[in-house]
Amino acid sequence: MMMRKIQLPFTQTQKVRYERAIERLQSLSSTVNSDASVIVTDTIPVNHEDAFLKGHGTSEVDGELLATVCGVVERVDKLVYVRTLRARYKPEVGDIVVGRVIEVAQKRWRVELNFTQDGVLMLSSMNMPDGSQRRRTSVDELNMRNIFVEHDVVCAEVRSIQHDGSLQLHARSQKYGKLEKGQLLKVDPYLVKRSKHHFHYIESLGIDLIIGCNGFIWVGEHVEVRDPVMMIDDQKDAEMISSSSSTKEQSHTPLETRQNICRIGNAIRVLSNLGFTVTVEVITETLNLSNSKNIDIHNMLGSEFHVVVAENEAERRREKRKK
Amino acid sequence: MYFCLNCVVIMVACSVGEQHFLKGGIAQELRTDGRKRLTYRHTYVETGVIPQANGSARVRIGGTDVIASVKAEIGRPSSLQPDKGKVAVFIDCSPTAEPTFGGRGGEELSSELALALQKCLLGGKSGAGAGINLSSLLIKEGRVCWDLYIDGLVISSDGNLLDALSAAIKAALTNTALPKVQVSAEVADDEQPEIDISDEEYQQFGTSSVPIIVTLTKVGEHYIVDATEEEESQMSSAVSISVNRAGHICGLTKRGGSGLDQSVILDMISVAKHVSETLMNKLDSKISKIHKQLVDSIVYGSLFKVEIKHNKLHEKIVISFGSRD
Numbered sequence: 318m319m320m321r322k323i324q325l326p327f328t329q330t331q332k333v334r335y336e337r338a339i340e341r342l343q344s345l346s347s348t349v350n351s352d353a354s355v356i357v358t359d360t361i362p363v364n365h366e367d368a369f370l371k372g373h374g375t376s377e378v379d380g381e382l383l384a385t386v387c388g389v390v391e392r393v394d395k396l397v398y399v400r401t402l403r404a405r406y407k408p409e410v411g412d413i414v415v416g417r418v419i420e421v422a423q424k425r426w427r428v429e430l431n432f433t434q435d436g437v438l439m440l441s442s443m444n445m446p447d448g449s450q451r452r453r454t455s456v457d458e459l460n461m462r463n464i465f466v467e468h469d470v471v472c473a474e475v476r477s478i479q480h481d482g483s484l485q486l487h488a489r490s491q492k493y494g495k496l497e498k499g500q501l502l503k504v505d506p507y508l509v510k511r512s513k514h515h516f517h518y519i520e521s522l523g524i525d526l527i528i529g530c531n532g533f534i535w536v537g538e539h540v541e542v543r544d545p546v547m548m549i550d551d552q553k554d555a556e557m558i559s560s561s562s563s564t565k566e567q568s569h570t571p572l573e574t575r576q577n578i579c580r581i582g583n584a585i586r587v588l589s590n591l592g593f594t595v596t597v598e599v600i601t602e603t604l605n606l607s608n609s610k611n612i613d614i615h616n617m618l619g620s621e622f623h624v625v626v627a628e629n630e631a632e633r634r635r636e637k638r639k640k
Numbered sequence: 641m642y643f644c645l646n647c648v649v650i651m652v653a654c655s656v657g658e659q660h661f662l663k664g665g666i667a668q669e670l671r672t673d674g675r676k677r678l679t680y681r682h683t684y685v686e687t688g689v690i691p692q693a694n695g696s697a698r699v700r701i702g703g704t705d706v707i708a709s710v711k712a713e714i715g716r717p718s719s720l721q722p723d724k725g726k727v728a729v730f731i732d733c734s735p736t737a738e739p740t741f742g743g744r745g746g747e748e749l750s751s752e753l754a755l756a757l758q759k760c761l762l763g764g765k766s767g768a769g770a771g772i773n774l775s776s777l778l779i780k781e782g783r784v785c786w787d788l789y790i791d792g793l794v795i796s797s798d799g800n801l802l803d804a805l806s807a808a809i810k811a812a813l814t815n816t817a818l819p820k821v822q823v824s825a826e827v828a829d830d831e832q833p834e835i836d837i838s839d840e841e842y843q844q845f846g847t848s849s850v851p852i853i854v855t856l857t858k859v860g861e862h863y864i865v866d867a868t869e870e871e872e873s874q875m876s877s878a879v880s881i882s883v884n885r886a887g888h889i890c891g892l893t894k895r896g897g898s899g900l901d902q903s904v905i906l907d908m909i910s911v912a913k914h915v916s917e918t919l920m921n922k923l924d925s926k927i928s929k930i931h932k933q934l935v936d937s938i939v940y941g942s943l944f945k946v947e948i949k950h951n952k953l954h955e956k957i958v959i960s961f962g963s964r965d
Contacts, residue, residue, distance in 0.1 A: 326684050417653055468653040497657025500672050537661075569664040579665075579674040586673075614674025619682055 325590070325620045338627040345634050353391075355384040355399060363397060372398025406432045406506040406531040408484055412475045413515040415501070415529035416486075418465050424458055426465050428473070430531045431506060434483045438465075438473055442487035444494075470496040470535065472527055491542045492516055498570060499525070499537020500582055504589040506532035510596065517597045522577040528595060536581050538570050576614065580604055583617040587626055602633060652873040659874055663860045671864065671871070678915055680866045685807070685926045687815040695816025695845070699808040701866065703798030708790065708808035710816045714835065715787035717778065725777020725785040729758045730792070731805065737797040749801075753792070756802060757809065760853055760882035760891030771851045771882075771890050772813070779821050783833055786818060799868040802880050802893075806853035807923055813850055814927050817842035851884035851891070852920060854912040858900070863908060865915055879908050883916040 327335060355361060361382045363369055371377060374386040375398060384390070388401040408414075408430075416428035416436055428436040440453050440461060465471060472493050473486040488494055509530055517526040518539060527535040570578070584603040588595050606629055607617050616622060654662070665671050675681070681702030690696035693709040717724060731754040733746030740746070763770035777786040790812070792805045819842055824834040857867040857878040864871060872878070877896030884890055889909060894900070900908075 325682075417655070419653075466656075469655045470658065495657070497655070498661055500658065500661060569668065570661065572668055572670065575665060575668060575670050576674075579670060579672060582672065583674055614670075615676075615679060618673065 325623060327620050327624070331620055331624045335624045335627055338624070338631045341631040342627075342634065345631070345638060354389050356387045357384060359384045361390055361397060361399075368395060370396045372396050374399030374401065402507050403505060404507065406430060408432060408475050408478060408531070409511070410475055410477060412511065412530040413472070413527070414475060414486070414531045415470065415472050415496070415527055415533040415535050416531070417501070417533075418467055418469045418471060421461055421465070421467065424453070424461075426461070426471075428471060428486060430484065431503070431533065432484065432531060436473070436475075436484040436486045438471070438486040438488060442476065442485070442489060444489060444491070465495060470501050472496055472529070472535065496527070496535050496537060498540070499535055499578060502534045502536065502582055502585050502589075504532050504534060504585065504595055506530070508532065508589060508592070508595045509534075510594055512596070514597075519597075519601070522581075523574050524577055524581065526581065526597065526600070528597070534585055534595065536578050536585070538574055538578070579614050580607060580617070583607075583614060587617060587623055591623060591627055591630075593626075593630055599630070599633075602629070652869050654870060654873060658870075662870060662874055666859050666862050666864055666871070673868075675866075677862060677864045678911070680919060681868075683807070683922065683926075685811050685923065685930070687811055687927065687930050693812075694818065695812045695814070697808050697811030697815055699804050699811060701800060701804045701807075702868065703796055704800055704804045705794075705796035706801070706804045706808045707793045707795065708805065708812040709793075710809075710812045711789045711791070712816070712818055713787045713789070714779075714821075714837070715785060716832075717782060717785040721774075722782035723778055724774035725787065727762060727772055727774065727777075727788045727790065729754050729761065729790045729809075731757065731794070732791070733794045733797070737794050741794075753801060753805060756880065756891075756893045757792070757805060757853075759893070760806065760851060760880075761809070763890070771849055771884060773846060773849065776846060777818075779835070780823050780833060784821070784823065784835060788816075797869065799870075799872045800855055800866050802853045803855050803866065806851070806882065807919075810847060810850045810852055810923065811927050813845050813847045814931070816845040818845060819843075849884055849886075851882040852916060852923065853880050853882045853891075854916045854919065855880040856908045856912055858896075858898075858904075858908075863911065865911075879905065879912075881909055881912040881916075883913055883920075885920060887913050887917070889913075 361375060361384055363382050365380075371382065374384060374388060375382055376385050377383075382397070384399045386399050386401050388399045391398055391400045406414075414430055414436070416430040418426050418438075419429045419435060420427040424440045426438045426440075428438055430436045440458065443464060445451070445453075445457070446464065471488065473488040474493065476485045476487040478484055509528055509532055511530060515528050515530070517528070518524075519526060523539045525535070525537050525539050529535070581600060581604060584600050584607065585595060588599060588603060593599060603626055606626065607614075607622065610625070612622055662672060666677065669676050671677070673681070684700040686698045688696060689698045689707060690709045694712045695710040696708065698705070698707045715726060718726065731750045733741040733750050733753075735742035735746070738746075741749070761771045762774075772788075777788065779785055790809055792808065794801060794805075820838040822836045822838065824836050854865065855867070855878055856863045856865060857872060857875045859867075859871060859874050859876065867875065867878070875896055876898040877894060877900055879900070880891075880893040880895070881889060882891035892909075
């Protein structure tokens with residue numbers, strides 16, 4: 318486990334507790350991989366008799382294979398490469414990502430994903446507002462702005478990676494689409510591990526949590542996934558309502574939901590500062606910890622809570638190990 | 641004392657839904673990171689970060705990180721004010737904060753910040769109402785005085801730059817030690833007197849009257865203190881008020897296009913006075929804590945003469961304390 322340098326100033330006792338917690342975490346992590354981590358100019362142990370391919374982050378100097386970046390050595394069949402930790406997002410087909418629309422272009426939207434290139438969401442990869450399945454006409458193209466505008470936060474799935482490296486996204490299911498009523502958080506992509514579920518609905522709090530594989534996490538009020546047929550009637554109602562109400566006082570998020578959203582947001586910020594993997598279990602664990610200790614939402618970002626979370630995480634992993 | 645700025649607003653991408661969530665949070669007194677409207681983010685102060693400068697400090701308010709340094713040089717007082725020293729404030733926005741600050745991009749913002757700080761710290765043209773006591777910088781009337789160059793560097797920007805810079809400047813000034821100067825000989829009127837700058841004796845700079853700036857950002861119907869970049873991008877207007885320990889207003893700056901009613905401004909001033917008290921106390925206690933640690937070590941160092949010898953034979957370092965002569 319990589320020890321991250323934290324920007325918060327700790328008092329002497331806090332520093333001691335924090336270092337002890339990190340030591341325990343490091344001892345708990347699997348020792349098999351501990352010799353696989355390398356820094357620049359470390360020699361990578363390779364059996365020279367076998368034919369091997371030199372991948373990214375390696376270079377052959379004087380017959381020795383040296384690492385040129387700091388990271389973990391990965392071996393896939395004959396390929397040996399060094400995977401860096403704090404890299405940009407590395408996409409795979411089928412990843413769920415959360416991104417921000419930067420541009421509305423011809424028949425497509427360009428989405429920022431914390432990747433080396435922008436993702437492209439084609440108009441044809443997006444469901445029509447009335448739910449019909451038909452060929453997109455030029456009228457649809459002119460009405461693209463009714464679906465997504467610049468700066469909108471969208472949730473989509475990676476459909477394919479083009480030969481030049483750019484991503485094609487699609488949002489063909491009801492659970493994808495525009496995200497409103499919440500906040501977007503950014504963490505390092507390596508903290509999000511791929512799993513079966515990225516959409517989490519925390520029922521007890523009424524909150525939607527979408528953990529994008531690219532490190533963008535959406536925390537917001539729960540929105541019911543609607544049937545497209547019902548959407549047509551609802552849209553007509555919505556039009557009537559919006560035209561009648563002149564003020565923009567749409568219903569504000571209820572205070573309790575908002576408190577929960579802020580707590581979860583801060584929990585994710587704390588985990589990101591400490592460099593722990595962000596999963597629903599850890600987030601709910603941190604949330605319950607802050608609730609049980611009656612910590613004020615804003616004080617979750619203070620030094621004391623960071624130390625408490627580190628200690629708690631060490632405990633939790635030890636418990637898991639024992640089972 | 642009062643003037644308007646057309647500030648460069650750093651655009652942060654924010655969708656309509658997020659804007660609504662933000663404004664709703666401010667209206668309900670629960671901002672996106674859980675703060676109340678008048679709460680500051682966690683503030684960290686470090687002094688003495690630049691050893692070559694006479695005084696320096698680094699202040700971190702949430703994601704905003706700034707460094708201020710004070711350098712003192714011997715100069716000649718201006719003929720209009722022969723009994724006062726000179727102070728100049730320069731701010732630099734580093735490209736590490738925002739890529740747009742590279743090259744000449746950050747110039748506009750830097751000059752605006754420098755102007756606002758100068759007005760708040762130095763008062764009017766005649767020197768009246770200055771937060772920094774310029775007469776204390778005088779060495780010999782009309783001939784020799786200290787020139788203070790205060791430089792601010794913005795390393796990371798997450799909103800509320802003025803507050804962070806003013807806190808950093810105050811901390812840097814508290815950290816400033818001006819060497820004692822002796823004017824050696826009496827000379828004729830048109831010649832520069834000889835001066836002897838002491839290496840050992842220093843005088844601390846008095847900063848009890850230096851003001852700090854509190855910025856109130858109006859978003860929708862309410863005002864918040866210490867806005868993050870996201871919140872600043874949604875503001876209609878912002879008023880930065882500089883308050884000193886006595887609760888007096890030393891300067892006022894308004895940014896943003898929308899106009900404000902006079903009752904709103906008066907209300908903002910009273911809120912700022914109230915908030916500045918807590919902020920000033922927090923800042924002073926943090927600075928004095930650092931100072932105490934520093935003073936303890938200096939006092940200890942001056943009581944004993946410390947001799948360090950490297951014993952090559954036994955490969956160890958021997959530190960001996962002797963009484964000071």
